[in-house]
Amino acid sequence: MAIRIEHLNYIYSVGTAFERHALKDVSLELPDGQFVGVIGHTGSGKSTLIQHLNGLLTATSGTVYFNDQNIYAEGFDKKLLRSKVGLVFQYPEYQLFETDVFTDVCFGPKNLGLSGEEAEARAYKALQQVGLKEKYYKMSPFELSGGQKRRAAIAGILAMEPDVLVLDEPTAGLDPKGRDDILDQVKQLHEERKITVVLVSHSMEDIARYVERIIVMNKGQVLYDDTPRQVFRHYRELEAVGLAAPQVTYLMHDLAEKGWDIATDAATVEETAQAILEYLK
Numbered sequence: 001m002a003i004r005i006e007h008l009n010y011i012y013s014v015g016t017a018f019e020r021h022a023l024k025d026v027s028l029e030l031p032d033g034q035f036v037g038v039i040g041h042t043g044s045g046k047s048t049l050i051q052h053l054n055g056l057l058t059a060t061s062g063t064v065y066f067n068d069q070n071i072y073a074e075g076f077d078k079k080l081l082r083s084k085v086g087l088v089f090q091y092p093e094y095q096l097f098e099t100d101v102f103t104d105v106c107f108g109p110k111n112l113g114l115s116g117e118e119a120e121a122r123a124y125k126a127l128q129q130v131g132l133k134e135k136y137y138k139m140s141p142f143e144l145s146g147g148q149k150r151r152a153a154i155a156g157i158l159a160m161e162p163d164v165l166v167l168d169e170p171t172a173g174l175d176p177k178g179r180d181d182i183l184d185q186v187k188q189l190h191e192e193r194k195i196t197v198v199l200v201s202h203s204m205e206d207i208a209r210y211v212e213r214i215i216v217m218n219k220g221q222v223l224y225d226d227t228p229r230q231v232f233r234h235y236r237e238l239e240a241v242g243l244a245a246p247q248v249t250y251l252m253h254d255l256a257e258k259g260w261d262i263a264t265d266a267a268t269v270e271e272t273a274q275a276i277l278e279y280l281k
Contacts (some may be wrong), residue, residue: 002164002196003030003053003085008062009267010048010220015061022048024220030164030198035190037207037228038200040217041242046200047090049217050166053198069237083112088150090169090200096141102127104152108160119159126158127151131185146190147178151185158189165194171206176224183210204246208232208267209258216243227267228267250270 010023050093051057055078075188098104109119117237130151171179190197214231216224218241224231252264261280
């Protein structure tokens with residue numbers, strides 16, 4: 001079991017007028033090799049939750065376990081944890097700081113104590129894995145486009161060879177092609193390296209297309225935790241908390257209301273097309 005969370009609570013600004021209970025008694029398990037989506041309205045607690053996965057935030061109460069070790073135990077190696085649970089922020093500018101892209105990606109492996117040669121080998125491999133072209137390696141990371149910055153930020157985490165990759169809105173602000181390119185690369189990495197991936201996204205289409213499990217956060221609590229098909233069956237309840245289902249979910253319900261004898265729980269374009277073709281036959 002990669003990560004286990006038990007009765008996690010987190011309160012911002014404890015004891016002040018700005019006190020806010022961001023997480024309320026959250027218990028979850030994230031098994032090795034799973035591709036998990038986390039969704040929720042702004043302020044639902046999803047970003048606060050993922051920052052607990054690598055110890056960036058410390059719970060007000062409750063426990064987080066990584067490979068059955070309590071990360072809050074005395075003597076636990078947080079530096080090692082952050083090399084094994086890599087977090088890519090929504091804004092890559094928060095993670096890119098070196099003079100050029102290649103040096104930036106080398107930073108993590110060098111910080112783990114690897115030799116310069118080993119760090120460079122890992123950096124080169126990671127940059128290839130995210131599909132960033134070699135002509136950008138010696139450029140300043142701040143000269144890159146939004147999509148290229150995200151690739152560089154992901155490469156910086158991958159170079160540390162994490163067991164868990166956590167992505168907070170990795171496609172925010174990108175055009176459709178850039179979004180698909182990034183997520184297709186992440187999916188390929190997941191399949192090739194069998195790493196656990198946690199994807200936070202506002203795009204229901206992206207969540208439905210890529211993940212095998214969805215965790216829905218609402219007011220600091222887990223509202224749903226199930227497969228995409230099962231979660232999107234609750235599309236009315238999702239709307240009530242400021243979310244939605246993929247557009248194809250609404251299409252299938254519209255067809256059913258018009259008399260089509262068709263399953264309404266398709267969550268992706270491919271599933272929808274298959275269901276419609278079967279009905280037409």
